[in-house]
Amino acid sequence: xxxxxxxxxxxxxxxxxxxxxxxxxVLTAAVALLDEAGESALTLRALASRLGTGVGSIxxxxxxxxxxxxxxxxxxxxxxxxxxxxxxxxxxxxxxxxGMAVALFEAVVDxxxxxxxxxxxxxxPSNTLRLYEELGQxxxxxxxxPRQRFHAVSAVVGVVVSNAVxxxxxxxxxxxxxxxxxxxxxGRYAETWRALDxxxxxxxxxxVDEFDGHDDREQFLAALDLTxxxxxxxxxx
Amino acid sequence: xxxxxxxxxxxxxxxxxxxxxxxxxVLTAAVALLDEAGESALTLRALASRLGTGVGSIxxxxxxxxxxxxxxxxxxxxxxxxxxxxxxxxxxxxxxxxGMAVALFEAVVDxxxxxxxxxxxxxxPSNTLRLYEELGQxxxxxxxxPRQRFHAVSAVVGVVVSNAVxxxxxxxxxxxxxxxxxxxxxGRYAETWRALDxxxxxxxxxxVDEFDGHDDREQFLAALDLTxxxxxxxxxx
DNA sequence: GCCGAGTATCGAACGACGTTCCACAGTAGA
DNA sequence: TCTACTGTGGAACGTCGTTCGATACTCGGC
Numbered sequence: 061x062x063x064x065x066x067x068x069x070x071x072x073x074x075x076x077x078x079x080x081x082x083x084x085x086v087l088t089a090a091v092a093l094l095d096e097a098g099e100s101a102l103t104l105r106a107l108a109s110r111l112g113t114g115v116g117s118i119x120x121x122x123x124x125x126x127x128x129x130x131x132x133x134x135x136x137x138x139x140x141x142x143x144x145x146x147x148x149x150x151x152x153x154x155x156x157x158x159g160m161a162v163a164l165f166e167a168v169v170d171x172x173x174x175x176x177x178x179x180x181x182x183x184x185p186s187n188t189l190r191l192y193e194e195l196g197q198x199x200x201x202x203x204x205x206p207r208q209r210f211h212a213v214s215a216v217v218g219v220v221v222s223n224a225v226x227x228x229x230x231x232x233x234x235x236x237x238x239x240x241x242x243x244x245x246x247g248r249y250a251e252t253w254r255a256l257d258x259x260x261x262x263x264x265x266x267x268v269d270e271f272d273g274h275d276d277r278e279q280f281l282a283a284l285d286l287t288x289x290x291x292x293x294x295x296x297x
Numbered sequence: 298x299x300x301x302x303x304x305x306x307x308x309x310x311x312x313x314x315x316x317x318x319x320x321x322x323v324l325t326a327a328v329a330l331l332d333e334a335g336e337s338a339l340t341l342r343a344l345a346s347r348l349g350t351g352v353g354s355i356x357x358x359x360x361x362x363x364x365x366x367x368x369x370x371x372x373x374x375x376x377x378x379x380x381x382x383x384x385x386x387x388x389x390x391x392x393x394x395x396g397m398a399v400a401l402f403e404a405v406v407d408x409x410x411x412x413x414x415x416x417x418x419x420x421x422p423s424n425t426l427r428l429y430e431e432l433g434q435x436x437x438x439x440x441x442x443p444r445q446r447f448h449a450v451s452a453v454v455g456v457v458v459s460n461a462v463x464x465x466x467x468x469x470x471x472x473x474x475x476x477x478x479x480x481x482x483x484g485r486y487a488e489t490w491r492a493l494d495x496x497x498x499x500x501x502x503x504x505v506d507e508f509d510g511h512d513d514r515e516q517f518l519a520a521l522d523l524t525x526x527x528x529x530x531x532x533x534x
Numbered sequence: 535g536c537c538g539a540g541t542a543t544c545g546a547a548c549g550a551c552g553t554t555c556c557a558c559a560g561t562a563g564a
Numbered sequence: 565t566c567t568a569c570t571g572t573g574g575a576a577c578g579t580c581g582t583t584c585g586a587t588a589c590t591c592g593g594c
Contacts (some may be wrong), residue, residue, distance in 0.1 A: 065460050070531070081381075088342065102423065102578065103533055103581085104580080104581060104582085105579085105580080105581095108544090108545095112546070113439040113543070114543065114545050114546095115363070115544080115545075115581085116543070116544055116545065116546095116583085116584085117542075117543050117544065117580095119582080119583085120541085120542060120543075123582095124581075124582075125581060125582090126344065131401075143509065150314075175413075176412075176413040176462050179464070181560035182486070183489070184446075184489040184490065184492070184493060189498075189501070190498075192501070193498050193499075193500050193586085194500075195499075195504070196500025196501065196504065197500050199500065200499060200500050200503060206503050206504050206507050207507045208519075208523065209500070209503060209504055209507075210504040210507040210508060210511070210516075211515075211516060211519035211523075212519075212521060212523070213500075213504075213517070213521035214516055215456075215519060215523050216454075216472030217459075217461035218456060218460065218520050219452075219459070220453060221457035221459045221462060222454075222456070222458045222459035225413050225459070225462060226460060229417065246407065249419070251422070252421040253421065255421070256421060260430075261426075261430050262437060263429075263431075263432075263433025263434050263436065263437050263446070263450075264426070264429070264433065265429050266428050266433070266437060266443050266446060267433065267443050267444075267446055267447040267450075270443050270444045270446075270447040271447060274422075274447070277450060278448075279447075280566080282445075282448035282449075282451070282452060283448065283451060283452035283524070284450070284456050285524045285527065286448075286452050286523075286524045286527030286528055286531070287452075287520070287524050287527060288527070289526065289530050289531070290522065290523030290524060290526030290530075291523055293524070293526050293527075293530065294526070310551095339551065340552085341551080341553085342550085342551080343550095343572090346573095350572070350573065351573030351574045351575095352552085352553085352573080352574075353553095353554085353555085353556095353572070353573055353574065353575095354571075354572050354573065354574095356553080356554085357570085357571060357572075361552075361553075362552065362553090416572065428535080454546065535568100535594100536581085536593105537592105537593090537594085538572100538591105538592105539590105539591090539592095540589105540590090540591085541588100541589080541590075541591100542567100542572085542587100542588080542589075542590095543571105543586105543587080543588075543589095544585105544586090544587085544588100545584105545585105545586100546583105546584090546585100546586105547582105547583085547584085548579100548581105548582085548584100549580105549581100549582090549583105550579105550580085550581090550582105551578105551580075551581100552577105552578095552579090553576105553577085553578090553579105554575105554576085554577075554578105555574105555575090555576085555577095556571080556573105556575095556576105557572105557573095557575105558571100558572080558573085559570100559572075559573100560569105560570085560572095561565105561567090561568105561569085561570080561571095562567100562568090562570100562586080562589085563567090563569105563572080564565100564567080564568100564582090
């Protein structure tokens, strides 16, 4: 789990009577902007123009861009909590933990802009904390000390985060067809790697074929399974 | 390992005759700025004024801020490669891998601004790739398929990266005494967690004491050891 | 029916940033 | 000395996040 940051004072939750623009509308538009063109597309001006309003209005609902992003992320994380594939129940807690981690990862694949800010907002009432809790409830079923549990869940979240950071990196510059471009892109790197001295770079040569055209999902699953195997061992399963 | 990004064309490596400002000077000043006041302090104007020059000059050595940051990171990573604690030799490859991962993590603790960009620049001649290679050479000593090796090293790098991202997050806003402030900070979060309904948040209650005042290093080591335990299992060690 | 306090909207303006551009200076070879 | 190249420096441009004050709209109390 990530280190928390202080959140600016929330607007008092008084019920709003005239909500032509609501916080939800702001968040929806922000997420739409992010989905369409990535993190750099989310500017206060672009958001205001999409909402048909002025920049100043946004600051009524949100204390700043940081807050906006945090809320947008927590907003989409709420969708993960209510998805169907979330919360599988088996008799193996580690399997269930794995299922949740995969569901979390899938959410990131769909929205790579979640990127590095992913899983930061662990304020008391938030979907992020709820996610963390439900992950942890599986760990609760394992024979571990609280400290081991804390570390185990942090480790699993860490695997998702590190792969999310990967995915969050802006692609070359092509908005066009994702797959073909990506393979070409990886291929160009593989090419330069193959040109290295094999005596100096034996490992790079050993894995260059695996790197070339590798699947992010597979890489994530491999890392996850290594961690879970370690966890199984620790829990005596 | 992280997805590579295209790097702008390098300046031709013609030997420079009058190097009042060299690329090295630029990088040294940039790193100093980052170390003193974090990532947000590295602006082209601040860097220029520290070098006693104009902003335009910096663009002679570096193609932009992205390139500058990537080079600065690769620059400090060069120090890791030549450090004493790097590259321990034992008869257990996993132990050696662990030592390297820890050394890498220590470098990040010292310079939290490495943050999320950490381990991105895997261009052909770079310290990052060299780091990756040397990590991989330990995996080469294990009885694994190339694909397993690729995934194993990626997983280990991932553990370091995810904890680096954590550390890279800007602290509350205090530049002052790090430890006391941090404990207070964690404590405030722990407080709100303890106020949650134990029936709804059993896991959070279970681990809140562990979270309160937890050590980042310990958390990293726990995650690393889970991954390495899984790796040991996979390699039949 | 009016009024002041809270709720909400909007866009001009500010300062900081990354980047571009171009005028200029020093140096090396012809 | 001339010329081409390597390097320097800072004004200027456009965009960004943020602040501010003017302007409504809405409601409970008089």
